[in-house]
Amino acid sequence: MYDGAKIIPGLIIFVVLSTFAIWYGAGDAxxxxxxxxPVGYTxxxxxxxxxxxxxxxxxxxxxxxxxxxxxxxxxEAGGKMYEKSLQNGCMHCHTSKEKFCDVCHSYASVTPxxxxxxxxxxKIKGLEEAI
Amino acid sequence: xxxxxxxFLKIAGLSxxxxxxxxxxxxxxxxxxxxxxxxxxxxxxxxxxHEEAKGHGxxxxxxxxxxxxxxxxxxxxxxxxxxxxxxxxxxxxxxxNVPDIxxxxxxxxxxxxxxxxxxxxxxxxxxxxxxxxxxxxxVTCNHCDDPPCVRACPTQATFKNEDGIVMMDFHRCxxxxxxxxxxxxxxxxxxxxxxxxxxxxxxxxxxxxxEFPTRMRGVVEKCNFxxxxxxxxxxxxxxxxxxxxxxxxxxxxxxxxxEVSKVLKSHFTIQRKPALxxxxxxxxxx
Ligand code: SF4
Ligand code: SF4
Numbered sequence: 001m002y003d004g005a006k007i008i009p010g011l012i013i014f015v016v017l018s019t020f021a022i023w024y025g026a027g028d029a030x031x032x033x034x035x036x037x038p039v040g041y042t043x044x045x046x047x048x049x050x051x052x053x054x055x056x057x058x059x060x061x062x063x064x065x066x067x068x069x070x071x072x073x074x075x076e077a078g079g080k081m082y083e084k085s086l087q088n089g090c091m092h093c094h095t096s097k098e099k100f101c102d103v104c105h106s107y108a109s110v111t112p113x114x115x116x117x118x119x120x121x122x123k124i125k126g127l128e129e130a131i
Numbered sequence: 132x133x134x135x136x137x138x139f140l141k142i143a144g145l146s147x148x149x150x151x152x153x154x155x156x157x158x159x160x161x162x163x164x165x166x167x168x169x170x171x172x173x174x175x176x177x178x179x180x181h182e183e184a185k186g187h188g189x190x191x192x193x194x195x196x197x198x199x200x201x202x203x204x205x206x207x208x209x210x211x212x213x214x215x216x217x218x219x220x221x222x223x224x225x226x227x228n229v230p231d232i233x234x235x236x237x238x239x240x241x242x243x244x245x246x247x248x249x250x251x252x253x254x255x256x257x258x259x260x261x262x263x264x265x266x267x268x269x270v271t272c273n274h275c276d277d278p279p280c281v282r283a284c285p286t287q288a289t290f291k292n293e294d295g296i297v298m299m300d301f302h303r304c305x306x307x308x309x310x311x312x313x314x315x316x317x318x319x320x321x322x323x324x325x326x327x328x329x330x331x332x333x334x335x336x337x338x339x340x341x342e343f344p345t346r347m348r349g350v351v352e353k354c355n356f357x358x359x360x361x362x363x364x365x366x367x368x369x370x371x372x373x374x375x376x377x378x379x380x381x382x383x384x385x386x387x388x389x390e391v392s393k394v395l396k397s398h399f400t401i402q403r404k405p406a407l408x409x410x411x412x413x414x415x416x417x
Contacts, residue, residue, distance in 0.1 A: 067300045072362045088342055117344040124339045
């Protein structure tokens, strides 16, 4: 083989570089995220499994019901009533976006645009402190 | 030979055009192009399929059944009570986190004051008693019965709800501003700036109401008649702010027993630009 001395190291470098993403994280399995659960509440409006997978679907459904169909009645969970609302419902218990929502969202590398308009308590404080 | 081919091509071309065009034309004829040109329809189908019923307000045209929220503004009471209009404006803007951008060009407003000649251009004439020309008028979205903004919106971000309120689903607004071009009252504002931003260290939203979201840049907003509060049995914030001055009366226009219907029956009222046929639900006692 001509130029074997150059081609083979070249190939090795190429393979190493192109699989960089795989071996860089190897052996260093990221911790599964542990969002902080609200204290003093035992029931969410839906079972945990459902919420884990489909909370966004439920939020969209609530949005359409509340805004479009005017169905603003509250939902029941564990004997308590909650508003169908992100800011006034979910975040009534899950008070910290940073310790709950963001934990999984950053792990899954998603940036939902809820927060373009809806506010976490911290954001509200931040906006107010700017005064 | 050449002549024949020419003829053949002509006929083939014509029949192709006819073939493509005919079904579309037929379709249009059959549907009567309902969406865009129904003579007194909703302009949208969200209205809940209300049937046409007897008239309301200045228009004795047909009006849908069901709830039809409306507002009567007594201009004299407002002008007898200095500062009342401002109180209404703050009550609204503070509730809905409406940013105060601080310049006319980027201004965002849900309810504001206009001089007579701007609010009622078609009622203005030089010989009108001068008192009127010095008064200012609270104006807001008229929650028109036949809202042009709803027809214009390509995404149905703006729609009429079952209570006759012209609502906005901010999630869905793409910021095309068709609705702003369509609204003859300037009731809609566009967020040119990020409403959460600030200028010279002063945030656009002075006091945040944690129960309502803000908007984002590139979204249109306007008054929603406090749809959420109404469902809880409360009055709109501006009406609440007038206290018992009775400067604003709010209620169901389709309910003859409601206070607003009684006020409308017993007073001479005008609407803004009634000739346009939008059938505003906001009335003025002047
Ligand atoms: S006043 Fe303007 S924004 Fe309000 S319903 Fe009428 S056309 Fe739409
Ligand atoms: S700016 Fe938003 S609400 Fe207005 S017409 Fe466009 S999508 Fe609809």
